[in-house]
Each structure stands twice: as structure tokens, then as C-alpha cells.
Amino acid sequence: MILTCIAVDDEPLALGLIGGFIEQTPFLQLLGKYSSGIAAMKELPELKPDVIFLDIQMPDLSGMELTRWLSQSPNLAPAVIFTTAFNHFALEGYKVNALDYLLKPFSYEEFLRAANKALNWREMLGAGEAGKIKDDPDEFLFLKSEYQLVKVMFRDILYVEGLKDYAKVHFSTGEKSLLSLITLKLLEQRLPARQFMRVHRSFIISLDKIKSVTRNTIQIGDIHIAVGEQYKDSFNRFLSRWM
Incomplete structure (x- = not known):
């Protein structure tokens, strides 16, 4: 399974690092890199990525604000992995249903662990959809915890x-x-x-x-x-x- 991704970060070095990590991960495909939340928001309806690696503190539109916008967009349901230099956003990230939270500076090993979590999430969703077609649609659901x-x-x-x-x-x-x-x-x-x-x-x-x-x-x-x-x-x- 290949997961399509975008990276959003207003810091050029961080954006380049995340983009490089995505490109060296075999099951990830980079669709685009964006230096602002607004620029990413304009492209999201067309790209519909599986995963967004998203900085939180950005000047025009924060990662939290972009995630809340995503939650109100029924045709968009990417996994959000926050990337930030501030650990006090962890609880807020949980409240907006972020899949994971990477604290800068992070290594490729930490990035890969988050990417694997996204892969497992996508595979479980696929299994759930397949189950609904093959079996009784009222057997189970997936809850985030x-x-x-x-x-x-x-x-x-x-x-x-x-x-x-x-x-x-x-x-x-x-x-x-x-x-x-x-x-x-x-x-x-x-x-x-x-x-x-x-x-x-x-x-x-x-x-x-x-x-x-x-x-x-x-x-x-x-x-x-x-x-x-x-x-x-x-x-x-x-x-x-x-x-």
C-alpha cells in the first residue's frame, strides 16, 4: 500500500527535511510541499492526500486551524501528523484527532514510526470497509483511542x-x-x-x-x-x- 502525503511547514529547513524523509520511505509518495497553511488548504480538495505532516505554529493559518477545517470537510479525511517544536500542543493535538505528534528536532527513526502508524491506520480502515462489504455491516466500528x-x-x-x-x-x-x-x-x-x-x-x-x-x-x-x-x-x- 502506498500513502500519498503532503508536508506543510513555514520553516524551509524543516520542510526540506520532512520532504526528504517522505521521499526515502518506500510506502510514502510526496504530492507536494507547502510553506503555509493557506497554500496547502487551496490544494487539498484536488490532491486528497492520505497523510499530512503538518506544522502547528504558522503565521497565516495554524496547523490546528487547518485541522479543524479538515474536520468540517466531508470529502477530506487525511491522517494528520503534527510536527512542532513545542510539546505543550500534545493534548490539543489529541483533541483534534491527530494521528501522531512529532517533536522537533526528530530523527528519521521517529518519523518512520509515525509513518508506520499512518500505514496501519489506513490498512485498518481498508479492512473495515472490506468487512462492511463482505460481512454484516453491523458487526464493528473503529474508535480512536x-x-x-x-x-x-x-x-x-x-x-x-x-x-x-x-x-x-x-x-x-x-x-x-x-x-x-x-x-x-x-x-x-x-x-x-x-x-x-x-x-x-x-x-x-x-x-x-x-x-x-x-x-x-x-x-x-x-x-x-x-x-x-x-x-x-x-x-x-x-x-x-x-x-
Whole structure:
């Protein structure tokens, strides 16, 4: 698999170094180098690269601003690998769904590790798309957690807990819960409605994992979850089919 790439950095030496690293990596193809975020933004709709190696602090349009623009462009979904001299941007990079974060000055070994992460990310996406064509489209999804995409099988989900801008997935298999930067509302849209239901502003449950139901609560696994007032009608309609 070949990943198409662009490099964006307002420092000529850094831009040349990243471009050289891309060109010496067999599975990367360099489409262009840009010294400003605005120049890159103009070319992105036509180029549609798989990966962007992106500086954060630039005078006209910062890397963070360009990444936020990308998130609002449905036809563009490149992996973003930030390259910066400042380590205090790491948390903000995570919040905008950057795939990785390279702290300048970085070696080719560090660059290659980030590039391999992008390759694995692309291969997982390809496997997910192939699976959706070949198998049941409601078997799994990929969630980003700690700079990687994690395959989550629907059958293994016990319930999902909303924590502001994050969702915490709890599993029936006993494995460690997974924290992903995705809102509960967006995750609700991605989960199949025949298997999952939102019963509280902070909880989505797996319907086949329900152990018992009282007037206002649901037991799922070893915990009890209250049914929110605005969700009672839809949950009662679900129950009525089995009573």
C-alpha cells in the first residue's frame, strides 16, 4: 500500500527535511510541499492526500486551524501528523484527532514510526470497509483511542458512558474500558439501533445485555442505570414488544 502525503511547514529547513524523509520511505509518495497553511488548504480538495505532516505554529493559518477545517470537510479525511517544536500542543493535538505528534528536532527513526502508524491506520480502515462489504455491516466500528484506531465489536459492548466530549466504552468481555474522543450523540448515530439504545443523557446500553428492569432503572452487567425522563417513552415501547 502506498500513502500519498503532503508536508506543510513555514520553516524551509524543516520542510526540506520532512520532504526528504517522505521521499526515502518506500510506502510514502510526496504530492507536494507547502510553506503555509493557506497554500496547502487551496490544494487539498484536488490532491486528497492520505497523510499530512503538518506544522502547528504558522503565521497565516495554524496547523490546528487547518485541522479543524479538515474536520468540517466531508470529502477530506487525511491522517494528520503534527510536527512542532513545542510539546505543550500534545493534548490539543489529541483533541483534534491527530494521528501522531512529532517533536522537533526528530530523527528519521521517529518519523518512520509515525509513518508506520499512518500505514496501519489506513490498512485498518481498508479492512473495515472490506468487512462492511463482505460481512454484516453491523458487526464493528473503529474508535480512536490514544493515537490509534481500535476495532470494537458490537457484540462485546456492555454499555457506553458519556463524559463531556469523550465516550467510555465498557465491555462485557471483562477487558479494560476504552476512552475515545467522540461525543455520545455521534456514537449513538454510529451504533446500530436494533442493538443499542440511549436511555440517559450519559448512557447508551446494549439491549441484549439487560439483566432486569424496574420502574426507573435497568440492570446491565453488575450496574444499575437510571432511565432518563426524556428516554422513558422509547424504552417503554421497546419493552412492550416483549411483555
